[in-house]
Amino acid sequence: MNTIVKETTTAIRATLLFAFVLCGIYPVIIWGASQLLFPHQANGSLIEGSDRKIVGSEWLGQNFTGAKYFHPRPSAAGANGYDAANSSGSNLGPTSKKFIDSVKERVSDYRTENGLAADALVPGDAVTASGSGLDPHISPKNALLQIPRVARERGLGVDYVKSEIAKATDRPSLGILGEAGVNVLKLNLALDAVTPKK
Amino acid sequence: MNTSGWIQLILFTAALLVTAKPLGLYLCKVLDVNGKTFLDPVIKPIERMTYKLTGVDPRDEHDWKRYATAMLLFSLVSMLFTYAILRLQAVLPLNPQKLAAVGEHLSFNTAASFTTNTNWQSYGGESTMSYLSQMVALTIHNFASAAVGIGIAAALVRGIARHTSQTIGNFWVDLTRVTYYLLLPLCVVFAVVLVSQGMIQNFKPYDSAALTEVVKAQVEKKNAAGETVKDAEGKPVTEEQVTDTQSIVQGPMASQVAIKMLGTNGGGYTNANAAQPFENPTPLSNFLQMFAIFLIPSALTYFLGRSVKNQGHGWAVWTAMFVLFFAGVMVAAHYEAAGNPNLTALGVDPADGNMEGKEVRFGIFNSALFATVTTDASCGAVNSMHDSFTPMGGLVPLLNIELGEVVFGGVGAGLYGMLIYVVIAVFIAGLMVGRTPEYLGKKIEPKDVKMASFVILILAFSILGFAGWASVSKMGAPDATGALTDGTNNSGPHGFSEILYAYSSATGNNGSAFAGLTANAPWYDTTLGLATLFGRFAMIVPILALAGSLARKKLIAESAGTFPVSGPLFTGLLVGTVLLVGALTFVPALVLGPVVEHFLMHAGNQF
Incomplete structure (x- = not known):
């Protein structure tokens, strides 16, 4: 039972942390790089x-x-x-x-x-x-x-x-x-x- | 197939061959908690921070039960997370098109489908999902489900490579390291390259373009309740509808598409997926997207060889996969180029092949190649509509999925799926010579074969069971009169193919479709969602049990009677096993769908 509680806590923390890194920071980095390097394409040509x-x-x-x-x-x-x-x-x-x-x-x-x-x-x-x-x-x-x-x-x-x-x-x-x-x-x-x- | 097709196929194969070893070696380091990579200076601090924030001790190794528990709990929590965002979409930010909340059954289906790396889509992305839903609710699983798949494959390979060991790795460490060292860096590079080709990446609302030529069309008049207005004779009243603008989709597409391909997810940003020009603007972006699907699965075979200290075995598995891939491309390209005799009879140039559902910039060959690659792997992105393929051209993707997507396969999923076939192949070889089967110095015992057989059976059970049920039911969306339909867009054998493809795709965690099937209805959404869960977790758990069992075994010395697991004989046996098991299980269903349609098409029948 202890294992379940511990792993569930980790799962919740991991979900939130990965959401921040992969769904927040990552797309914004790509957005910044694209707008800088290829603004015409990034905005729909x-x-x-x-x-x-x-x-x-x-x-x-x-x-x-x-x-x-x-x-x-x-x-x-x-x-x-x-x-x-x-x-x-x-x-x-x-x-x-x-x-x-x-x-x-x-x-x-x-x-x-x-x-x-x-x-x-x-x-x-x-x-x-x-x-x-x-x-x-x-x-x-x-x-x-x-x-x-x-x-x-x-x-x-x-x-x-x-x-x-x-x-x-x-x-x-x-x-x-x-x-x-x-x-x-x-x-x-x-x-x-x-x-x-x- | 013409010369240009051959050159493109050779280029594609060469790209896979050249990258398998370097990326395979890199994978060995990523999947070892003490491995050192050239990205350590940048990523190591983030990795340490992640362990700290999630409360994980990276030095801990776990047995298979603990590994499975962590994997299941993470999948459950992240699935609920996605469900919640979809249901709350309307009140959450980053929704410039003011899209409504996603419905209950569609949210369940979508959450299950993305958690399981299926990315089946009962919706059209650009008209259903806000930027937040695309970027957070869906993209998190594009990364996580891919990392989980690679982790499971690594755990199984560890089980094979180790002996007298209780542990097979740490789920959280695999998840973290695969995401940070492998997927994220590849995606950053790939996404920017895709933008250079014309893919969008922005956060602005949809643009509106003034059309050069205004389109006028007669449409049925609807009242405020959305019902068709009828005149005194009961005929629908029509009115002129003038379209003078085109709404241009925008949003953070490239960041999502990069992981969609590299993580063999396949869920499209738009409804038409990689056929939509923004989502796949040029033949170069198309080539890179196909390559991205196979890149990691191909390198994982090198990782296998290196880990079990038998590189010949790794290459034998690679070769078996390549043989099946090559055969699929040949068949699909042949039948798509041969075209539809019913159209030739009307005066359509037979030299153009079957262009329905295909884009001019890709043409016949790249559409057939993409369809084969995306279903060999568990990707499911499409650059042409499989529903409009010729019967035999469409049989290739269908059969690929039903073989278990072991031809390079999904990231991780392809390797562990193929290793199940390897276990069955050595078992058959053992039976043939009357010896206890061995695999890389381990005795394969009844318990192990049971686990492997269970994995094969769950695939057949879920696909054929659900498809059979759906075929004799009317459980699709209601028609205009309110009566339930079967949801198919085509009649005759092709309608059956649509249903069979849907459950194959869901159970196989593929996500491509014979997309004419209207699957966004409560019963389809629910059963397809369940099929994705069966196809993922009812397979992964026995696979982890097998990994645990193999890890515990003692090594036995190689003898003259040991069946070699490298070389052409083994490759042939493996290919034979995949085809035999697949054929025995699914041929009757395939005969009722694509095969009979092929003959009816040539006889000129229409439905």
Whole structure:
């Protein structure tokens, strides 16, 4: 019985002490170091518009449906997609009727929007929802297929739009890790900057 | 698998191989109360102060019963601590989003899940947990449960290495030294590196971004009570909802994510876990997070070899783990790259593989690799949604968990789990040649085999028992009409897989999910919470008993009939034992879920 009492006392003291060190001092040290060394990243890699208002984060995708914009991937985050306070995938399985029906609709929409042939292959990322629902990227292949529409709507040259895509492309880390992706928000903001919205 | 996949896999393996020895040697010092490390000048005073404040005499060594008592009491107290913070969240500070108190059953589930190193999450982090809850209630267990796991593994290794000894170490010393000398320094470095990649670390409220394109959507109109408003014909009334801002999650994320990976906890700061771009911004952060999962478990095999003075044994265990890891990656990557024939039929490019639930920056290979690593270990962080994997791609994580997460495994938990299989393997080898089984100079007696078998059986009992019960019940959240549902997001065999995965993950203390299952309902929260407790403590206690039993034994001289525990023959036997025991137990359930779904998918069936 003495052992139990003694060990319980130690357990209570240890919990409080570790809470102080690991949950108080440690995160504050990391906070200090991050704000000092990498303030931009530590605060959410925010993008500011011309009037210093926040227009988004480099890492969080936003929805774009207008014809003059590059379109991101379908999103299952929140009721209307791209809700950054409710990150989520669809969690639909490969034999789900609901899933396959929605892909069918997206494939047909994608072909119509981008003027593709009825039997043209559609990029996988263009018709599937990402894991987070906030994927900032689309595949380079997906971006290429959207060029003619965006260039026409904005009255820009295809080559110019291509060069903007190249600028907004995140290459694999260290040249080998992961896949290349085109950051849709950065790309659309860059295009808006040369062809004003209205 | 393409060339880039192979190069990444080789890089990953090389990183594990290079670090196993140096970190293993460092672990030997950390897990010895008299060990000297290069961090002593900074940490020794803090360590001494900790013993003083907690009333621990570091020179005391305890038998297995005292070790187990201390471990259980610490787990109980810290679990109550977390429960209390979650229930009181609304009145505690550091809650800029004014989030409400966490409910009773969800608080129980979360407290149990984090105490047991499971980190199953029935909630979405960014919409449920205040900064204080994330940083204190949850993070304390990310450290403590990892340190406890490593301590238990060290106690078992001491039991194997010692002879005619009553004691197996001091729980408080292991807890303190692992936390201060191992986890904390690694986390400080890792967290800052993660921030450099784009992870957040701040204490400001969520930002609001003005959307470039305003989104308009028709949604069902709700009245003040949250019920759908219906017109005269009983159809729901819709209204236009305009979204012109995006709420940007903020908070102390990096400090939590560093220990989440290094401590194989896996509980995400956000709902989408390591798929959420802040929580895993670049392929480099992704690589480092996967490496962080395996880093300590891999080095622990070196610690084992060094402690029992048989480095060949340590490497044989490492190799057995690697073989199982490699096989898992191959299968998962193959089936995810092969994609979904139902989508190919619609005109989706088959070269892109199964991209549902995956992020573009990681692609197929890094999603399959992450899924294998996180379930080989008891981590449970995910960078893609396992629920949307192809049936066979999703079978890999499920089977990994059901094998007991012994492929490198959770920090400490992987090693002690694998050592249970080692005991069973030498027992089988002994039976085959008709000798009393021996392990490193110790006779393995019926009592020891009973303890090892108990550990294996509790896994099967909890997973299959609960999953069977849930499959024939309707115990999930109620639907719109108020009737109880089974809580699944998918129908047909995939729905069963969701339930089976949930109890496998909880019992295995993994924490990943086929996340379509809505588990935040009283019955699921409670049974899953209980499964995490069974899976942790009903295993650790017999393991400590085994450690105590082994420590007491006399050494016997090696003879010509002694079965060697190093080399390819032993590695093969160990891999065979893991697969045989796992396969015998779980194949029937796996056939009902992923296997049958695989064939139905190819036949074009939809549910």
